[in-house]
């Protein structure tokens with residue numbers, strides 16, 4: 001049986017099942033980072049929140065047990081999936097660790113972890129190109145060195161992709177990933193960028209790496225645990241995440257929200273209805289003993305993370321990840337920039353987006369960004385191809401403003417009076433389309449949001465382009481009976497008048 005199956009797709013995001021020795025992890029998934037020595041909140045609590053996989057540090061476990069290979073599931077009293085990081089993070093922070101790659105790899109085998117990472121040299125973000133190149137080659141060397149030890153194991157092994165922020169180096173790492181039989185690829189720690197909220201840079205690197213990695217293997221992104229960035233990473237193909245942020249933030253009185261992190265002291269109200277926030281007020285939380293407060297804040301933060309993962313999964317199921325990101329991008333400038341990166345990769349993301357969904361939900365056409373929705377682009381491209389094959393000589397253009405469009409008075413009248421014309425609808429988001437599509441998806445199943453100057457300009461350009469391709473001899477354009485879309489019609493008429501390769505009539509059925 002395959003260890004990783006994917007079922008639902010949207011953009012480059014997918015819902016998948018990762019099989020480990022201790023159960024199935026449904027992806028996208030975030031592994032809470034566990035401290036093997038002093039964990040708070042307890043693992044039972046973490047499990048009760050719906051997390052069935054945790055990550056801890058094999059190097060810390062090794063040090064704590066003085067190298068004795070204790071079974072990690074017994075030791076932590078956790079029967080579900082355990083992933084262990086190798087100590088690479090400690091390398092990043094402290095420069096080095098006192099064990100070598102082989103020792104850690106063998107140790108991870110002996111303690112029986114489900115998902116294991118080799119001892120890599122994270123390139124972080126502060127290294128020079130030369131330093132990063134060396135770290136990358138050393139990591140690749142270790143990945144090869146570990147192969148004889150891990151080939152016979154029933155564990156899932158992780159290949160850490162290094163080289164960021166240098167894309168030429170990332171390419172070397174990603175091509176190595178194709179050659180080595182690791183189960184999971186992991187994007188090396190972008191923690192520094194994360195702390196500075198430079199989400200766009202992280203996303204650009206992850207998107208770039210994803211583009212060059214084997215798509216059938218899961219991609220783990222190390223150290224990313226904020227509800228703000230997770231949906232964007234998922235859209236670019238991130239499957240697995242891990243983070244200690246829930247507890248690190250809690251120790252610093254920081255409270256996660258969908259759109260950022262707030263100091264507890266800054267809050268007057270708790271904008272959440274998790275069990276913690278439903279039960280306590282800000283004042284009560286601030287006044288309780290520190291240990292208790294940290295525990296409660298950590299719980300709230302975990303709830304936030306779980307909720308975000310669930311929201312993203314639901315969006316994938318409904319085929320509305322793009323709309324979800326669009327909505328998120330309006331809530332914070334840094335997410336606005338993050339969305340630009342997703343747009344940059346939209347063409348490639350489209351390849352991950354299968355043709356049909358099990359259920360079709362209305363397409364949300366919110367504002368100018370919706371023009372970039374890969375689903376919409378793909379549908380329109382098909383329609384335009386179909387139209388240019390037909391090349392109608394006489395076309396009659398009607399603004400589509402009221403569903404069902406083929407019952408609008410303009411259409412009914414035009415069909416009766418101009419049978420020799422090919423009727424086409426035009427729409428600020430849906431572009432040009434024939435009446436036969438008026439009752440199909442998404443020409444019927446969509447909701448329109450803002451129609452402003454930007455939307456109209458973008459739409460009229462596209463509509464003009466589509467019409468010009470048809471090279472008609474005669475054009476009739478109908479003014480809408482209702483005021484809606486009047487500006488769009490006006491703009492199109494203005495532009496149509498600048499060309500003389502056809503005759504143009506403007507018609508009104510107003511009574």
Ligand SMILES: [Zn+2]
Nearest residue numbers: 272274277300
């Ligand atoms: Zn809460």
